[in-house]
Amino acid sequence: MRLPAGTTLTELHEIIQVLFEWDSDHLHVFTVDGVHYADPLDKLDDCADADQLSLAVAVPRPGARLTCRYDLGDCWDHTVLLEAGGPAGEPDRPTCIGGRGDAPVEDWPDNGPPSPRPLDLIELDRRLAHHVGRS
Numbered sequence: 794m795r796l797p798a799g800t801t802l803t804e805l806h807e808i809i810q811v812l813f814e815w816d817s818d819h820l821h822v823f824t825v826d827g828v829h830y831a832d833p834l835d836k837l838d839d840c841a842d843a844d845q846l847s848l849a850v851a852v853p854r855p856g857a858r859l860t861c862r863y864d865l866g867d868c869w870d871h872t873v874l875l876e877a878g879g880p881a882g883e884p885d886r887p888t889c890i891g892g893r894g895d896a897p898v899e900d901w902p903d904n905g906p907p908s909p910r911p912l913d914l915i916e917l918d919r920r921l922a923h924h925v926g927r928s
Contacts (some may be wrong), residue, residue, distance in 0.1 A: 794808075794812075794887065794888070794889055794890065795847075795884045795887070795888045795890055796808070796848060796884065796887050796888075797883055797884060797885065797886070797887075798848055798849035798883055799847050799848070799849060800848045801843065801844050801845070801846060801847055801848075802823045802825075802830050802843035802844070802846050802847075802848075802851065802885070803832065803843045803844040803860075804865075805823075805848065805861070806823075806843065806861070807874070807924065808887050808921065809861065809863070809871065810894050811892055811916060811921055811924045812889065812896070812921075813896050813897060813899065814826065814896055814899075814910065814921075815863070815899040816899060818832075818899065818900070819865065819866070819867075819899075820832075820835055820837065820863075820864070820865045821861060821862065821863040821864075821865075822837065822857055822862050822865070823843055823846075823851075823860065823861045823862070824859060824860045824861075824862075825846065825851045825852075825859045825921070828841060828848055829841065829877075830842065830843040831843055831859065832844075835839060841889035846897060848875075848880060850854045852873065852874075852875040853875075855875055855876060855877055856874070856875065857874075857875050858872055858873060858874045859872075859873050860872050860873070861873065864899075869897065872891040876900070885920070886922065887924075888918060888921065889914055889918050889919045889921060890914075891914070892912050892914070892917075893912065894912065895909035895910055895911060895912070896909075896912070898910075904923075
């Protein structure tokens with residue numbers, strides 16, 4: 794994934810929702826250097842405002858990472874690692890450049906797990922472009 798450095802943690806949450814085809818039905822918390830960030834409307838204790846922290850500050854150099862826990866009951870844990878970066882190659886919108894495996898299912902129906910959804914980079918990039926166009 795390539796993202797603009799000014800992407801906020803709130804926007805990153807929205808991007809993750811698009812990538813995994815989730816509906817944002819659950820709470821989420823980002824952790825950066827031991828500090829927790831969440832949507833202030835969720836009123837989670839000891840969490841700063843996720844809309845006030847950009848990726849440029851959260852992961853300032855290659856090798857820096859943050860974590861995100863989505864669904865505080867089922868605990869979908871994600872690690873975001875800055876592999877490379879800098880203004881010269883900064884994209885103007887989120888772009889999916891790779892991945893592997895099936896998208897995890899947000900909630901299983903009562904009759905068992907749904908069929909796997911294979912990774913389709915072209916479709917993911919289309920959905921990301923559409924999402925950014927709505928914002």
